[in-house]
Amino acid sequence: MREWAEFDLQEGEGGPVLVVTGPLTVSSIAPLDYRLREIDSLHAIDISGATNIDTVGAWVVMRASRTLDARIDGPSNKARRLLDTVETCSSSADITPPRLNLAERVTSSVGERMFGWARGVVGVVDFLGATMLALGSVIRHPRRFPMTALVRQFELVGVSALGIIGLMSFLIGIVIAQQGAVQLAQFGAEIYTINLTGRLAFRELGVLMTAIMVAGRSGSAFAAQIGTMKLTEEVDAMRVIGVSPMERLILPRILAAVLMMIPLGFFASVLAIVGGAFIANFALDIPFFTFLQRIREVVPLTDVWVGTIKAPVFGLIVALAGCYQGMQVSGNAEEVGKRTTMAVVQAIFAVIVLDAFFAIFFTEIGWG
Structure with a gap:
């Protein structure tokens, strides 16, 4: 039976804290991901109770941390390495693929058809x-x-x-x-x-x-x-x-x-x-x-x-x-x-x- 990531929203000293338990993996992260998208304000994300984590889980947590300006508490050594890797690889650069201008696209299309x-x-x-x-x-x-x-x-x-x-x-x-x-x-x-x-x-x-x-x-x-x-x-x-x-x-x-x-x-x-x-x-x-x-x-x-x-x-x-x-x-x-x-x-x-x-x-x- 599949084990899902579980979460509980608690009040901390500085504001609401999301306490996460269970595996943070690609096969179990969906409920947590949906919940994080619905939250408007968060002080911290506690992942000390996470039993396992992969790149997808680290990316979801890191994205929520950036979006809600919340700190990440209690990461294990594996989680910390994945979080650091995800943060390093993340980039705000424009990833839109290059596109030819209208004249070149029309000319290219006509040429291909001919x-x-x-x-x-x-x-x-x-x-x-x-x-x-x-x-x-x-x-x-x-x-x-x-x-x-x-x-x-x-x-x-x-x-x-x-x-x-x-x-x-x-x-x-x-x-x-x-x-x-x-x-x-x-x-x-x-x-x-x-x-x-x-x-x-x-x-x-x-x-x-x-x-x-x-x-x-x-x-x-x-x-x-x-x-x-x-x-x-x-x-x-x-x-x-x-x-x-x-x-x-x-x-x-x-x-x-x-x-x-x-x-x-x-x-x-x-x-x-x-x-x-x-x-x-x-x-x-x-x-x-x-x-x-x-x-x-x-x-x-x-x-x-x-x-x-x-x-x-x-x-x-x-x-x-x-x-x-x-x-x-x-x-x-x-x-x-x-x-x-x-x-x-x-x-x-x-x-x-x-x-x-x-x-x-x-x-x-x-x-x-």
Whole structure:
């Protein structure tokens, strides 16, 4: 059973005296420490009855002595040595760690982030090169290609996502048509809502929103799955038995994302147009099938090609971000969540930036 330091507050000749008995050690000093913090005035601290004392006990007594301007009575030889040591080592010097000024802190933080960004770009390029080497290797040795894993990823990336992507695209088509009609009505040009919905769906929003959804769904899954395998040393075990993680884990996921983004993007565009036709039937009195027939007349084939060209590039970015961040996991389970978040954020950011470049590029070549 633990023995605590005991105390008794008595009246002495010069004022109140705190009589301490029992051990003054780190494991027993807590009650005394709390009591000393509550006392406002004290003449002396009598520790002649202390059975044992360590550095923590000596420090607590010395601090109370200084704070309350009280003398220390009855210390044993051991207690006196500890009290003298604590008093000698105590210092009123400022112990606040040095801190850089605001300009230096900002400059340092920006520099660290820039170098981190540069290292990340180099790492992704290196990862892409390793993926290309793995693809070349399986092309030379087709029997090593993990076809079963690829088909499984087709299902996870594509087929399983049809429902949520279709619903999202349908609702986005409704929003585009409804808001476009409201604005165009000010100029008596509601009929051009069909042009707006069709071109936006095929050129931009269909494939862009699909890429964002795939990044949140599949990109995060890639990072979490591969990251967990890294933590459990399954990736290292694959290397030990002579199986390439790039061929078995990375390549099927990247190929599935790249190839499935094309039908997914087209599917999303079609559902967005269907959503626009649905709301136009009620809000603009444009018959549903008339809306769809008009789409064929006002949307040029180049818009379909623009979306088709963007789709595999966006899929590559999403899959690369997810797989790369998954392979960077190390240390603990917290790293899995961190890398998964980074994969989604980086993929969405890169997709949006690249979409802006695509918009400028296609405009310059006359596909605007």
